[in-house]
Amino acid sequence: MQLTSFSDFAFRALIYLGTLPEGELTSISKVTELYGVSRNHMVKxxxxxxxxxxxxxxxxxxxxxxxxxxxxxxxxxxxxxxLEPMQLVDCRSPMCSILPACRLKPVLQEATEAFLATLDHYVLADMLSDNAALQKLFKSTATAEPIEITP
Known part of the structure; x- marks a missing residue:
């Protein structure tokens, strides 16, 4: 399963916002500069x-x-x-000829539910707590180049 860049950017934004002191505001421009992503996309x-x-x-x-x-x-x-349309396959577009007998869709649904259940075990705080390296990255990029994040 692969998430869209929309979710990727959302997680990046949430991680950065989670490092800010409680109640502190930042700008969308700051987030886009930090990660080097499209401002129009980040606004959405x-x-x-x-x-x-x-x-x-x-x-x-x-x-x-x-x-x-x-x-x-x-x-x-x-x-x-x-953020994500969690339907892995659309059996009706184009119409699948084996739809009445297909057993794949329920398997894919089960896999999706397992994927989401794993993500449900984690909260944003898990990505932030005891992560001095993350804080250091954000502080060092205040005047530097955008952060390159690779999987």
Missing amino acids: VINKLGHAGFVTTVRGKNGGIRLARSPETIRLGAVVRA
Whole structure:
């Protein structure tokens, strides 16, 4: 299974927001500069995260973005469910001729549920706690090049 870049960018944004002091605002521009990603794409990501209740956006001169909830309450599985179309195959487009007898779709559904169940074991705080290397990266990139993240 592969997540879209939309979820990838969402996780990146949440990880950065999770390192900020509680209540501190940052900007979408800061997040896009930090990771070297498209601002237009990140605006869509933040908007979706806001609608899903993970991020709060504050408009105005002193506005910005921040986590809407504590990192301990943000389950990784919930983030994926909010952002990804979790249907692995669409048997109706184009119409599959074996649909009435197919046993693949329930297997794929079971696999998807197992994937999400694993992600549900983790919260954003797990990605942040005791992670001095992450804090160091964010501090060192304040004036440096964007962070290169490779799988």
